[in-house]
Amino acid sequence: MRFVVRLFPEISIKSAPVRKRWTKMLTDNLRLMAKRIHPTARVNKEWDRIEVTAKVDDPVVEGQLIDMLARTPGIANFSHVQTHPFESLHDIYELVQASWGDQLKGKTFCVRVKRTGNHDFTSTEVERYVGGGLNQNNPTGGVKLKDPDVSIGLEVKDDQVYLVTKKYQGLGGFPMGTQESVLSLISGGYDSTVASFQMIKRGLRTHYCFFNLGGREHELAVKEIAFFLWNRFGSTHRVRFISVPFEGVVGEILQKVGPSNMGVVLKRMMLRAGERIAERGGIEAMVTGEAVAQVSSQTIPNLSVIDSVTDMMVLRPLIVMDKRDIIDISRKIGAEEFSAAVPEYCGVISVKPSAKVNRAKLEAEEEKFDFSILEHALENAVVQSIDEVMDDAQELAEVELVSELPVSAKVIDIRHHTEQELRPLTVEGREVLEIPFYQLSTAYAELDKAVNYYLFCDKGVMSGLHARHLLDAGYTNVGVYRP
Ligand SMILES: Nc1ncnc2c1ncn2[C@@H]1O[C@H](COP(=O)(O)OP(=O)(O)OP(=O)(O)O)[C@@H](O)[C@H]1O
CATH class of the missing domain: 3.30.2130.30 (VC0802-like)
Incomplete structure (x- = not known):
């Protein structure tokens, strides 16, 4: 033939x-x-x-x-x-x-x-x-x-x-390898996945950087997407997948930054970390999946506040695209099912996001931020060759899911405290502890091991991820409550 x-x-x-x-x-x-x-x-x-x-x-x-x-x-x-x-x-x-x-x-x-x-x-x-x-x-x-x-x-x-x-x-597009390398900040959603694809299609060697906000299951889902993109469109050139543990950074933001600025501060932290990782790998540009006004952190004023933390070029191939067209591309390239299955990280971040953050106020809040936490995250970043990322996809721990609570069980409401205040959870005949997810890993150690705890959040995603986290950390008396 x-x-x-x-x-x-x-x-x-x-x-x-x-x-x-x-x-x-x-x-x-x-x-x-x-x-x-x-x-x-x-x-x-x-x-x-x-x-x-x-x-x-x-x-x-x-x-x-x-x-x-x-x-x-x-x-x-x-x-x-x-x-x-x-x-x-x-x-x-x-x-x-x-x-x-x-x-x-x-x-x-x-x-x-x-x-x-x-x-x-x-x-x-x-x-x-x-x-x-x-x-x-x-x-x-x-x-x-x-x-x-x-x-x-x-x-x-x-x-x-x-x-x-x-x-x-x-x-x-252009043959892979004819252009330079870029570092794509990938969350696994439709946008950053399609943005990464656009880069590969244009011949850019596209490495991946993932900020882990939601535990091992989220990380595995993103690795799966990155591997898919590479394997299908760019497998002639080896690239890296860098996973940065960002839960500490998120915890610090939730404690030090006001709700309207959280989303923008998180993106600023991502660009700061992304720039350092790119520089380590000799890469000169980052890529994100932002599109004007798709969400409030993606308005022009907010994007310019986000961009101001880095001198590195940030490429945004989707900047003027409609969501519908982005999802169409995702479907065409076979990535739609992957992105649809990626858990949406419901706890972070802006409860009352602002479309135009007050830069001076935001910078004042950031001054309270403990930057050693960001350094710690960077030190603990894990770099893998893309063809190895699925090797560590061991079976995720099974999590017990209940809609009716056993008699002696307690519920832990892991939502952000503003949500807990807005819509308090009450469960008849059961004690509800309010421990936001960012305090969970430390607080859980203090709890009575004889009691079974069931985690609760709005969508059941965060509670599932954190229950798995706790199981991985060796706790056995934990499950998810979905009323
Ligand atoms: N956990 C993460 N790890 C790496 N990059 C991220 C992460 N979260 C967001 N980003 C980057 O920041 C961009 C904007 O994120 P945001 O959550 O505001 O938007 P989004 O448009 O919903 O993106 P996506 O559909 O890719 O999740 C993403 O497109 C991605 O490039």
Whole structure:
């Protein structure tokens, strides 16, 4: 089987040396991946195209090669082609008639020919001869040069004719490795996932940085997404996944920062930490999934307060995109199910978020922040190669979930104290302890081990994550209460 790959037009207009270098990179990338699919797969570079062949007649291999080409950055489109030797114009006509004749009934069509080599006919002569013959010998809707129902692509190269049997859309963008590295701040939601994809598609080597706010399950879900993106669109280049334990930072924000500023301060802490991690890895730009006014921390005034903590360039590929379009891309690239399954971190952060934070007030609040906690988080960041991230995905501890509480059980309401005040939880006949999740790990140690505790939060996500946390820490008397 044979595929002809056309370069993304933005590559074709580059200067000759750049084009040559980038085409070589795309060829190398394809070679690496094709070899993983079948040992006979070969990738050959020519000036304006790349050919991918495999000496095997197997629809599974064919499907895998099509999938590989459809998800490789740098390709405009690609065609499945059949090659045949020919001696005369009439041979070409017969080949086309055999493969296209019965598909032209009632349809308008045109024949497009590209020719290379020495022949005693021109491309236009081939188009006329073959088109005329097809029209005469089939009940077609006639030749139509503009917007025909069927466009038949042919390539005549020396003594071979290439018949296009099917044409596929490529991903576009630039070949992986042609651009620099970036550090994508990924939370696993639709936005940062799609933002990371956009970077990969443009040929940027995209490393991942995750600030762990919600425990091991959240981390694993994000690792799964990052691995998926890399494996599907950028696996020719090894990247890193950095996980930064950020629960301490969140706890400190919740204690030192007023509700309206929390979201913006959290993002400032993320950019501060992200910048340091990027610098350690020799990376010059960060990427986030923010879009203007999608939430209140993403207004222009707030984004500018967020940005002011770093000199490093922050790329926001989704900045003017609508959420609906972002989710459409997520669906198209197969990431939607992953992002939909990522637990939304319900405890953090702004209870009454402000669309325009008061910068002076925010900076005054930040002065109370203990920055050694941020340093501690950075020291404890775990760096993994992306192909190793799923190795540590051991089974998560099972958590008991109850809607009716056992007689002697107590409930721990782990919501933020402002929510506890707004909507206090009462459970008839049971004691409810109010321990916000950011105090839980220290407070839990003080509790009576003989009692069973069931954690409660609004969505059941945080309570599940924290119950798992406690189980991991060796406590056994803990579950989740979902009334
Ligand atoms: N836990 C996290 N780890 C790493 N980056 C994060 C984290 N939370 C947020 N970010 C970064 O900050 C950006 C803005 O976060 P925010 O929670 O305001 O927005 P979002 O638009 O809902 O993002 P997403 O859909 O990616 O979760 C995210 O797109 C992401 O780049």
